[in-house]
Amino acid sequence: MSNEKRPYKGGHGKPGHAGKPGNGKFSQGNSNQGSGQGEGGAKRKRRRRSGSGAGVNEQNRQQSQNSQRTQNQRSQGRPQKWDDNSRGDKKRFENRGENRNDSRAESRTGRRFDGLTSVERAARRAKTEHDDTKRGGGGTSQRNKSGHERNRRSMSAREFSAAAPSARSRTADTARATVFEVLRSVAESDAYANLVLPKAIRSHRLDHRDAGFATELTYGTLRHQGTYDAILRHCVDRPLEKVGTTTLIVLRMGVHQLLNMRVPAHAALNQSVSLAREKIGAGPASFINAVLRRVSERTPDEWYELIIEDAKDDTERMALLASHPAWIVRSMRQALVAHGRPATEIEQLLEADNLAPVVNLVALPGLGSLDEAREQGAVDGELVEGSALYASGDLARLESVREGTVRAQDAGSQLVARALAAAPLDGTDTAWLDLCAGPGGKAALLGAIGVQRGASLVANEAAPHRAQLVESSMRPLPEDSYTVLTGDGRQIRETLRKNASALPGSIEPGQLFDRVMVDVPCSGLGALRRRPEARWRKSPRDIAELLPLQRQLLDAAIEATRPGGVIAYVTCSPHAAETQNIVAEVLESGAVSLLDSAAALREVALHTEGANGESVSVLAGEKDPGHTPEIKVKKGAPAVKAAENPTTAQLWPHVHGTDAMFLALLRKN
Incomplete structure (x- = not known):
């Protein structure tokens, strides 16, 4: 056996290997080649030629002929043709070539050759990882209430998705990105949009058109937040409280563009998704895309009809449609009646709150x-x-x-400041006080009027940072005409004593004041047009907590006023508890009497020519802000000569186009 040449059984066309007699080397050749065959080898050869061995040889001959024919076709430059009998050979030929190439690649690099460059290979790996993530491989499997599986990562404090980072390459336009930053500051830092937005517009250098777009989108989203949240509850499969803050901001922005702005639906959707990808991540962007598509399927009227279907009463219906908390709707209706206007004006009032001033x-x-x-x-x-x-x-x-010689100031604030300055007064008129002066608008106007009339002003503010704003507002005035103090208004006498040397020249230490403005801290319900976010921050408890402070500040103002002097009690709220009720309490004490506040407002307002050529105030007739409250005087209080027509005055957004400013002019007895 050691001298026999053994044929190689297997291998497709691969040469057999046989041992050469006399040495340990192998020679290449077919099974018929070799020398020194013995009789045993011949017998074995005859057996192989018979039976199954003959079939194998016949197959080998057929393969050899096919290979030869293929080789001839290649050499003649003709295209290869594969007949039915050679399909198996074709497959083996292709596989053999692929295996051979792969084998060579593996031997050189240690990795299977895939025919891609390193850059292409990296891109393919990234796409595979992204596809796995989309199928749920990248997140924890969760199921909703219906049992459907969804792969939504839990929201972290940052709410930034790590999935599909390449999807964040699309960026939102600068105007919408600016709005997002402002609304995020409002939501997370309790900022006021009217203070943050102008700075953001300047920081991002928005042109006139983009600045207008950003302004409308910011304030519109805040004003209609309640309505939009009611709509989103019909489109989201979870409570809105479980939707991240930044995601909810983008959703509200998208709804406002879809329902209340002239933005095409495709643009609103595309830009909202791009904004989410850039600022939040790819996961929330997909969620936002799905929700906003559902919103876009209905018209605004269809949505409004849907969200009020479950309203319990008329108050809740108006709260949903006008985007005000229900408690504010009730309070405003009561305020209308308290100030002498019909309750039926409530819808007009709420609508005016949602108009851009x-x-x-x-x-x-x-x-x-x-x-x-x-x-x-x-x-x-x-x-x-x-x-x-x-x-x-x-x-x-x-x-x-x-x-600083021209300022932005609501017309209502201008009117109440001018009304105090114009109120009739007997005796001296050189010492004026603004007890709660921040941020300084009314103080600057009063100070400028005082300069013309030879009066000096002391502006007091409790908060140091707001006192700095007052100082900035007063800077255009002559330095010797005013003083800005920082102190609790309830202890104004003590603050004046400590700062006696800093008082303006015309005011002596210990001197009482001729005119005093006390614009008390209030709920701000009268300025919801300019500060729409306030409606979502306030609660009835806030008003209850403010009432003692308001009364104490009014008492301090009365104490700082000379007998016969005038006090202007002012709030930027029409709420009856902050206005009529406070005034009624102080009138009952007998310390002050109520003047005709409405007449003072009519006097300082512009006048037009009447039908008979007479001068008529623009605040006359249907726009008359006056109301005569019921005045009760406690037993034992000094007898007071009441004004001829004692009234308080209440301005309204839907009637006068101003903030809902309240004014009560009081004379110290």
């Missing part, structure tokens, strides 16, 4: 001019002298605004 400018008397603003498109105001309506973009572009 026009910026009102005031030129400080004797110091400022509205000419520059008029050149930039401002038009004269319709309620009060020295005011203008400005709708031409960033106020900081006006030099007069930068200098």
Whole structure:
């Protein structure tokens, strides 16, 4: 056996190997080659030629012929043709070539050769990982209430998805990104949009058109938040409380664009998804895309009809449609009645709260001019002298605004400040006080009027940072005409004593004041047009906590006023508890008497020519803000000569186009 040449059984066309006699080397050849065969080898060869061995040889011959035919076709330059009999050979040929190439690649690199460059291979791996993540391989499997599986990661504090990082390459436009930053500050830092938005617009250098878009999107999203949340509850498979803050911000922005702005649906969807991918992550972006598509399937009217189906009463219905908390709807209805207006005006009032207010400018008397603003498109105001309506973009572009001689101030605030300055007064009129002066708008206007009339002003503010704002507001005035103090208004006498040397020259230490403004901290329900986020932050408990402070500040103002002097009790809220009830309490004490506050407002408002040529105030007739409250005087209180027509005054957004400012002019007895 050691001298026999053994044929190789197997291998497709692969040469057999046989041992050569006399040495240990192998020679290549077929099974018929070799020398020195013995008789035993011949017998074995004959046996192989018979039976199954003959079939194998016949197959080998057929393969050899096919291979030869293929080789001839290649050599002649003709295309290869594979007949039915050679299909198996074709497959073996292709497999053999692939295996051979793979084997060579493995031997050189240690890895299987895939025909890709390193960059292409990395891209393919990234796509595979992304596909696995989309199928749920990258997250924890969760099931919803219906038993359907969903792979939604839990929201971390940052709410940023690590899945599919390449999907975050799409960026949102700058205007929407600016709005997102502002709304995030409002939601997470309790910022006020009217303070944050102008800075953000300047920081991102938005042009006039984008600034207008960002302003509408910011305030519109905040105003209609309650309505939009009611709509989203019909589109989200979980409570909104479990949706992340930033995700909810983008959803509300998207709903506002879809339902209340002239933004095409495809643009609103695309930009919302892009914003989410850039600011939050790919996972929330997909969720936002699905939810907003559901929102886009209905018209605004269809959504409004749907969300009020389950309203329990008329108050809840109005709360949903007008996007106000139900308790505010009830309070506003009661306030209308308390100030002498019909309760049926409630829908008009709520609607006015959701209208974007026009910026009102005031030129400080004797110091400022509205000419520059008029050149930039401002038009004269319709309620009060020295005011203008400005709708031409960033106020900081006006030099007069930068200098402080022209300021942004609601017409209602201008009216109450001017009314205090114009109230009839006997005796001296040189010492004026603003007890709660921050941020300084009314103080600056009062101070400028005082300069013209030879009066000096002390502006007091409890919060140091707000006192700095007052100082900035007063800077255009002569330095010797005012003093800004920082102290608790309830201890104003003590604050004045400690700062006696800092008082203006015309005010002596210990001197009582002739006119006192006390614009008390309040719920701010009258300024919901300008601060729409306030409606979602306030609660009835806040009002209850403010009432003692308001009464204490009014008592301190009365104490700081000389007999015969005038106090202006002012709130930016029409809530009866903060207005009529406080005034009624102090009137019952007999310390003060109520003046005709409405007449004072009518006097300082603009006048037009009547039908008979007479001068008529724009606050007369249906716009008369006056109301005569029921006045009760405690037994034993000194007899007081009441004013001829004692009234309080309440301005309204839906009637006068101002904040809902309340004014009660009181004379110290």
